[in-house]
Amino acid sequence: MRTPVCERLGVEFPLFAFSHCRDVVAAVTNAGGFGVLGAVAYSPEQLDAELTWIDEQVGGRPYGVDVLVPGKVDAAALEGGHLMDFVPERHRDFVTHLMSKYQVGGSAQPMAATADSFGRRVTAAGASSLVDVALKHPIGLIASALGPPPPEMVAKAREAGVPVAALVGTVEHARRQVAAGADLIVAQGTEAGGHTGEISTMVLVPQVVDAVAPVPVLAAGGIASGRQMAAAMALGAQGVWCGSVWLTTEEAETAPAVKQKMLAASSLDTVRSRSRTGKPARQLRSAWTQEWDAAQESPGPLGMPLQMLIAEGAMARITTAAERGEPGALELANYFVGQVVGQLDQIKPARQVVYEMVSEFAEAVERLARLSE
Amino acid sequence: MRTPVCERLGVEFPLFAFSHCRDVVAAVTNAGGFGVLGAVAYSPEQLDAELTWIDEQVGGRPYGVDVLVPGKVDAAALEGGHLMDFVPERHRDFVTHLMSKYQVGGSAQPMAATADSFGRRVTAAGASSLVDVALKHPIGLIASALGPPPPEMVAKAREAGVPVAALVGTVEHARRQVAAGADLIVAQGTEAGGHTGEISTMVLVPQVVDAVAPVPVLAAGGIASGRQMAAAMALGAQGVWCGSVWLTTEEAETAPAVKQKMLAASSLDTVRSRSRTGKPARQLRSAWTQEWDAAQESPGPLGMPLQMLIAEGAMARITTAAERGEPGALELANYFVGQVVGQLDQIKPARQVVYEMVSEFAEAVERLARLSE
Numbered sequence: 001m002r003t004p005v006c007e008r009l010g011v012e013f014p015l016f017a018f019s020h021c022r023d024v025v026a027a028v029t030n031a032g033g034f035g036v037l038g039a040v041a042y043s044p045e046q047l048d049a050e051l052t053w054i055d056e057q058v059g060g061r062p063y064g065v066d067v068l069v070p071g072k073v074d075a076a077a078l079e080g081g082h083l084m085d086f087v088p089e090r091h092r093d094f095v096t097h098l099m100s101k102y103q104v105g106g107s108a109q110p111m112a113a114t115a116d117s118f119g120r121r122v123t124a125a126g127a128s129s130l131v132d133v134a135l136k137h138p139i140g141l142i143a144s145a146l147g148p149p150p151p152e153m154v155a156k157a158r159e160a161g162v163p164v165a166a167l168v169g170t171v172e173h174a175r176r177q178v179a180a181g182a183d184l185i186v187a188q189g190t191e192a193g194g195h196t197g198e199i200s201t202m203v204l205v206p207q208v209v210d211a212v213a214p215v216p217v218l219a220a221g222g223i224a225s226g227r228q229m230a231a232a233m234a235l236g237a238q239g240v241w242c243g244s245v246w247l248t249t250e251e252a253e254t255a256p257a258v259k260q261k262m263l264a265a266s267s268l269d270t271v272r273s274r275s276r277t278g279k280p281a282r283q284l285r286s287a288w289t290q291e292w293d294a295a296q297e298s299p300g301p302l303g304m305p306l307q308m309l310i311a312e313g314a315m316a317r318i319t320t321a322a323e324r325g326e327p328g329a330l331e332l333a334n335y336f337v338g339q340v341v342g343q344l345d346q347i348k349p350a351r352q353v354v355y356e357m358v359s360e361f362a363e364a365v366e367r368l369a370r371l372s373e
Numbered sequence: 374m375r376t377p378v379c380e381r382l383g384v385e386f387p388l389f390a391f392s393h394c395r396d397v398v399a400a401v402t403n404a405g406g407f408g409v410l411g412a413v414a415y416s417p418e419q420l421d422a423e424l425t426w427i428d429e430q431v432g433g434r435p436y437g438v439d440v441l442v443p444g445k446v447d448a449a450a451l452e453g454g455h456l457m458d459f460v461p462e463r464h465r466d467f468v469t470h471l472m473s474k475y476q477v478g479g480s481a482q483p484m485a486a487t488a489d490s491f492g493r494r495v496t497a498a499g500a501s502s503l504v505d506v507a508l509k510h511p512i513g514l515i516a517s518a519l520g521p522p523p524p525e526m527v528a529k530a531r532e533a534g535v536p537v538a539a540l541v542g543t544v545e546h547a548r549r550q551v552a553a554g555a556d557l558i559v560a561q562g563t564e565a566g567g568h569t570g571e572i573s574t575m576v577l578v579p580q581v582v583d584a585v586a587p588v589p590v591l592a593a594g595g596i597a598s599g600r601q602m603a604a605a606m607a608l609g610a611q612g613v614w615c616g617s618v619w620l621t622t623e624e625a626e627t628a629p630a631v632k633q634k635m636l637a638a639s640s641l642d643t644v645r646s647r648s649r650t651g652k653p654a655r656q657l658r659s660a661w662t663q664e665w666d667a668a669q670e671s672p673g674p675l676g677m678p679l680q681m682l683i684a685e686g687a688m689a690r691i692t693t694a695a696e697r698g699e700p701g702a703l704e705l706a707n708y709f710v711g712q713v714v715g716q717l718d719q720i721k722p723a724r725q726v727v728y729e730m731v732s733e734f735a736e737a738v739e740r741l742a743r744l745s746e
Binding site for chain 2: 001002003170171172189190191198199200201202203204206207221222223225227228230231232233234235236266267268338339340342343362364365366367368369371372
């Protein structure tokens, strides 16, 4: 299953694992795949510590870092003052109302203290400081999760000899990302978890492959097994970029109550909603998404990063309450995950997931080859 | 590319072509695929005539018929009286308003005359008379497009030795269809044109394959090229069921103005909307879908079959006006099509589409096999 991307990035299997958890990143890289750490939740200092830990674990094997660089953010949020000052009263009130309606225990959200630095990290300037930290480590890839990589990021990565990857949901965006300097395109279908577009992986990948050739393309969205990996590569992808499948691994830091929800969920139990980040992101359908998206009294989600501030603050409290078994909090709790959640019904080590995918990939390819005889 | 389904149905390539146009059905069957005629638009007499024509063209090669058997229809519509009597005044008024707003010429919709028989055909009783007609012809497959095949349909097909196929959008429906007697499951992803669910082909197909084994599964949704066919079969499907790709063939009866819209459309230009049939169906996004789904004054779509009555009557007039080049009618005009519409940019003979898919399939499988060396 070696493709040109494998040669370029020095990886055995073209299986990329996006995770916010350093243990998953290290485990996948050590199993022959390519771990990519999602950096958005970290301060520059924390990111440095996480990458140092990964460096110690992987013994020079390749891994990467993903930063969130939104193309457009709420303009007001970029001006001076505390970001929380820009959250309207009725949005704060709606969160208070939800906490009360669902009887979520615990003290008021602790977000106020950290909200500002958190929110700033999803602005271009904030992402830039994470890029600086990442490039001080021996990373093999830097990825831009939203919008074209800023010129400064591309220039710094080039200087460091690190390829730049960019996630896209349309052909138009893929062309724009290549023009902005992306060395590798991740074409992500609507079935993916997190920020995602409307076009399915099956439809998107071949169009992107044709549009940006010879730039290599990885497929993302709907891929959590070897058959799906083989399908993605039949479409012309040189590898796959998976996120959801790691959320139910042993190593994942997914809150146990949310992990249980994922193991129980079917593929119908996700929704693309703006209620957590301000941009459409696929996640478990829960009382949180229902209330924000459909309740009469909902003020509607704010843009990014403001919605992220109020949602992540509230979700921290909700998740803690869900861990205590509070029923209302369990109804509200959710997390970003793709439609493949319906396939995830067992907690496994990340290494085992890699080996099973590689082995099922080989079986699928052999089965296909026999059809052509 | 022969799979057990090929043996069972006596077909060379497991490429199924769903079309409302007899010319497409005959062309695909004669090229080695398996044409399936969508019967919903025909009266029993018309269907008989169409199938007689196909019989003469295909010289014993296999083809099939697809009927629309909705599991649930608007209960009121099943009681006595003319179906049109059940359409509320504000829905009629909204159609009149749209015709006026978009300055659609031509006389009031001619639907009233034919609406009743048309609407009745999408009830269980109506579908049954189409099944009787179909089984008098040497068909190789009968398919149920919505809901489990009724016991009577399964019994009649069994007696005639004709396998029954059923379209599904969830694992749960697949299990139910097999329990109801389906011999073949068509797992259709959300990217498909027409009535469709929420789960993507990439995610749905492997789950359905595992759930109903050893019952064979065809993949539908997002498949209009050989790479996509290879991907579907890597997922475990024994063949593919394609609809959209035939709409821009030379043989298709697609209205020329709508065909041009399809050739120009990108994969972002479709929407799942209830505005044409009363159930969520993917179609070109147009002023029609926008007005019904988002305009403040929209009364919201009715259920099936009532919405179908008003929509098809209005669409007949809109399409005729669009053919005259009326700009408002061109804005409103649309048709059912999947996200693959973004790949369709050239009018080709149906036979050429079959040959190109088969040839690209072989290339994709060879490319994959080389990766495993």
